[in-house]
Amino acid sequence: MNTAYFQDEQENAIPARTAFRGLLPLLKPHRKRLVINLVLMIIATAMAVVGPILIQQATDIAVAANNYSNLSEAALPSSSAATAVETLVGSASTAMMLCALAFLISFIVGASVEYAQRVHLEIVGQDVITSLKRRCFDHLMGLSIAFFDKNPVGRLLSRVESDGESLRQLFTNIVVMVVRDILLLIGMLTAMFIYNWQLTLVVLAVSPLAAVLVWLYQRYTTPRFLQVRKFMADILAGLTELLQGMPIVQVFNRQDTIKQRMWDLNRRKFRKDAETHVSNVMFFNSMYFLQRVVIAAVVLIGANMVLRGVGAAGAEDGVTAGIVIAFIMYIERFFEPIYRASEELHIVQQAIAGARRIFALLKNNERIVEAATPTRWESFEDVIKFEDVSFSYSNDDNYALKDVTLEIRKGEKVALVGMTGGGKSTIINLLLRFYDRTRGSITLDGVDIRDIGINDLRAKFGLVLQDIFLFPGNIRENITLEHEGVTDELLQSTTKIVTADRFIDRLPERFDTEVAERGGNLSRGERQLLSFARAMVFNPQILLLDEATSSVDPDTERRIQAALKRLLKGRTSVIIAHRLSTILDADKILVIRNGEIIERGNHAELLAQGGYYEKLFRLQFMKSGSETEINAATDPEPDSDAVTVR
C-alpha cells in the first residue's frame, strides 16, 4: 500500500471527563424508560427483602403453636382448654399456609419483575449502543482514504465493536448492579434495623474487614489478571509464529528449542494464572468463612437474647427464633454485592478506556473538504490537466509524484506504464480525489478539482479494479453496489455486453448467488468480468482501469479483452496497464518511474525510442507469451501446490 506503517493509536487524546460528557446525551432520550426501570428494580428488591420476613413469620408461628401445645399438656389438662388450644393450633396452621402462599407469591412476583426489568433495561442499553455504533460507522464513512491508510481495519473494528460492547456492559450490567445492590443493601439493612439494632451492628461490624479483603484481593489480582491476558496473547502469537516456521525449524533441527520455547511461554502463563486462581480460591473461601463467622456471632448473641426474652415473641428484646433465621438469610445475601464489586471494577476501567477511544474517533475529522459552494460539473467536455502536480502520502519529502504534467482529452485512451510503486495509482487516487495534491494544479474542463462537488466529480469516473474487491453479498449486489436506480433490465443488458451473462446464467441462483469469501466460488476470469459489469452499470464518462496483474488461460483472456473493448468504447479512459495488448492502440502512453514521467508518446514512438518502455515491453511480451502455459500447469488449487507453498 501507500504507507507501510500504520499510525500509533493516540488513546489518550480524550480525557475521561469529556468522554462521559459525550455519553450523557445518549441517555437523555431514554429518561422515562430509565425511571420505569428504577421502579421495577425497587419492586424486585422489595420482594427480595420480604422473603426472609415471611420465613421469620413462619418460624415464629410454629414456635408459638408449639408453646401452646406444651402449655396444654403441662398446665391445662381440662378438655375445654384442650379444645381451645386445638383452635389456636388450627389457626396457626392456617396462618402457616398463608405464609407459604405469600412466600410463593413474593418469589414469583420477584422473579417476573426482575425479568421484566432486565429485558427492559437491555432494550435501553441496546438502543443507546446501537445508535452510538451507527454514529461511529456513519462518521467513519465520511473520513478520507488517508485516514484509512493510517488505521488498520482491525483497529477500527475493535473501536466500534469491542469498545462499544464494553460501554454497553457498563450501562446494562454494571450501573444496574450497583444501583440494585445499593437498593438491596438499603432494604435489608432497614429490615434488620427494625428487627434488632444490636444484631445489625454485629453484621455491620465485619463490613470494614470485608472491604479490606476486597481491596487486597483487587490489588493482588488485577495486575496479574492483565498479565495472564498478555501472556495468553504471547502464547497465541508464539503458536502462530512457530507453527508457520515449522519447516525451517525441522530443517535446522530445532524441534527441541521450540518445544522449550512453548514450554516457557506456557509456564509463564501458568504461573500467573495459578497465582490469580489460587488467590481467587483464598479470597472467596475467606469471604465465605467471614460470612459464617458473622452468622455464628448473630446466632450466639441472638439465641441468648431469645432465651433471655423467655422465648416468646413480643418480649423484652423482641428477638425470636424467626428473627435469628431471617438474619441468617440476610447475611447470606449481604455478601453478594461485595463479591460482585470485586469483579466489576475492571469492567468499569475497560469501559472508561473504551469510551475515551470511541469519542476520540468521533472527534477525528480527517476528511476531504468539499467546497462551500461547489461548481456544477455537468459533464466531461474537454480536458483534464495535471500541471506540475506533486504529492506525498506522508506529507514529507517522500514524493510519490514529482512535478507531473499531463493532459487527458475527451475520448482519449491514456495508458500509464511502469514498475510497481512508481506512482501510477497515485494519479488515479488524485483524480478521484481520494487525496488532495500537495502542489500544482489539477483542473477538469478548466475548473479546479477542489471546486467541484465530490459526488459530482466521482460520478464521472468509473473505477475498475480488475482484481475486483468483492463485498459480502450476492452477484447482483456486487454489480449494482445496491444502487436502487439499477433496474433488472439494465443489469441484464449490461452483463450481456461484457459477456458476464454466460457464467452468471450457469450459477445456481444466477444473480442471487452469494459470493464466497474473496470470491472463492468464482474463477479469476469471472471476477474480472464482474468488475467490468460493475463499471458498466454506472455508465461513467471516464474509466479508470487498474488492470489485473494475474493472468488467466488464453481463452478467458480473449473473452476479457473483447469485453474490455466493449466497455472502453466511446469513453475516455486511463489505464494502468500490465498487459501490452490492452494499450497497443492507446493514444498516449506515459511511462512513470519513481514518481516522474520519463517517457511519453504512443506505442510506435516509444518502441522506436528504444528506451525504458522498449525494455518493459519486451519483458512483458515474454511474460505474457509464456505465462499462459505456466498458469495452465500451476493454477493452484490451495491444496495441490502443497510442496511449493511453504
Next chain:
Amino acid sequence: MWQKIKWLAQAYSDYKPQLALMIILTPIHAVVFMINPLILKYIFDSISGDDARMPSYLKFMESWVQSLGFSQIGGAVLILMLFAIATLMIYIALQGTRAYMNMRLEWYFRQRAFDSTTVMGPDFFNRFRTGDLVTRMTDDVAEKLSWFACSGIFRFYEAILLVGFGLFNMLTLDARLTLYTMTPLPVLIVVYMLTSTKLDKRFDWLQSRISLVNSTMEAAFSGMRVIKAYSREKAWRAKFAKIITERRGAEIKAVRAWSAIEMLYTHIWQFGFFLVVLFGGAMAVTGAITIGDFVAFLVFLRIMVYPMFDIGAFLVKGRQSAVSIGRLQEIETFPPMVVNHATDTVTVDFETINFEQVTFGYGEQGREAVHDVTFQVNRGETVALVGRVGSGKSTIVNLLTRTIDPTQGSVRLDGRDLRTLPLESYRDIIGYVPQEPILFSETLENNIRFGGDDASDDDINQLIALAQLQEQMERFPKGLQTLIGTRGLNISGGEKQRVAIARALARKPKILILDDCTSALDARTEEHLWAALDEVMPDMTCFVVTHRTKEMQKADQILLFDDGVIADRGTHNELLERSELYRELYERSELEEQVSG
C-alpha cells in the same frame, strides 16, 4: 468415547498426588460441610424449648465443649466455628488443587498437541491451517477443555457426595419432608440441560448477527476506495443501520432467553422453600417436627442448590469437551510424513548426492510435482535449478531437506538412501535459505544462532559482514540484540532474506540450499551479497534456485526443469546453445535485471 476417557486419564499420570488429594478431600469436605445444618438445628431446638440433641457422632464434641465450661448454645456455636474453620482449610486445599490442576492441564494439553506438530510435514500443514491449529491449542484447550478436565469432573464428584450426605442427614430428620423438599431440585438439572442447548442456539444466532455486523464493517473499511469511487457512502450507512438493528433484535432475544433461564435457576429452588414452609410449617405447628428441624431443612435446601448446577454442568460441558478432545486427538494421531528409521550413518564428508528416478506426488491421485528425476552432484559443485514457477524446483529443495520423501525412487547420499540415515544428523549438514524468509520474534543474534549454537562471536560478525548487514547493525537500536519480528522491530523483506542467509551459514553446512533468496534486495546489495557468497560457496555443495544470470553462468551444472521433469541439463553455454526454453528464461532474467537495475 472410551478412547477419549483414556486420553484424559493419561493426563493425570504425572499428577497422582494431586489426584489422590482430590479423591480423599472431597468426601471429607462433604461430610464436614453437611453437618452445619444439624448444628443449627441443635441451636434452634434449644432456644425454642425443644429437646436439643446432637447427632450421635457429635456427642463427644458436645460433652467436650461442655466440659470446657461453655453453655449449651455457646458450646454449639463453638462447634459451628470449628467446623467452619475445618471447611475453610479443607476447601481451600481442595479448590486450590482443582484450580492448580486446571491450569496445569491446560499447559499439558497445549504442550502435548504442539509437540506432536513438530514432526509433521507439509501435508499436515496443508490439511490444518495455522489459524485452525492455534484455535485448537488455545480456545479448545483453555476455554473448553481445561476446566472440565479437572474442575468439571471433580465438582461433579463433589456434588454427588454433597447430595448423598445431605440426603442422608435429612433422612435422619424426616423422610417425608425430605421428599417434599428435594422434589424441585432434580428439575434444576433438567432445566439446566434443556435450556443450555436452547440457549446455545439463540447465542449462535446472535453470534451470526455479530459476525455479520463485523464483516459488514470490515468490507466497508477495506472496500472504502470502491465505495467512495462510486459514491456509495449513503447506501452503506443505510445498510449498516439495517444490519445493526437486526443485531439489536438478536441481542434482546438472547437476553430474554438468558434472563428467563437465569430467573429459573435462581428462583426454582425457592419453590422448595415454599414447600418447606407449607408442609414443614404444618408439621412444626403440630409438633411432628421441631423448630430446629424446620430451620435445618431450610438450610439444607439452600446448600443443595449449587451441587445441582454442577451436575448439570458436568453433563453439558462433558459433551463439549469430548468434541475438543476429538479435535486434539486429530492433531496428535496424524501420521507424520517423514519418519526417522535410521539404519545407517551419515558421512559428513560425502562424495556424491544422487537423485534416482525420483517422483513425488501428494496422495493417491495427486498431481505429480516432479516425475522421474535423476541427477548426480559431486562434492563442492554448485548446481543451479532453473525453470518457470511451478516447474518442480521447490519440490527438489523439499526432497533435499527431507521435508518430504519421494513417492518413488530415492535420494542418496554416497549411495545410501536418505531414508536409512538418521534424520537429525543428515539435516545437521544442511544450510537452507527458503524463498520466504521466516524469522522468529527473537533478537537478531538469536535468529542467526538459530542455525548453529556453536558459532563464535567472530563467526557472527563475519556472517553479518557477509550478509551485508553492517549498515543495519548501526541503524538497529541495539545492534545484534535488537528484537525483530512481530513483536520487535519490523524489518524489511530484504533484511529478512539477509538474516536468513546468515542463519543458514551459521551452522557451517556441507550442503547449502539457496531457494531464490535474494529477490527482495536492491540490485547493488544483491551484487555485493553474491560476491561475498561466491567466496564461501566453494567449500560447500550448493543448490541454487535462481533467476540471476550471473549465477546461471557460474554454475557447474544447470538443471532445467519444465513441468516436473528435467528438460535439459548442462552448463550455461551448452544450454544457451541448444535449449530454447533456457534461452527464453535467460533473456527474461537479463531484461528483468536491466529494468529493475
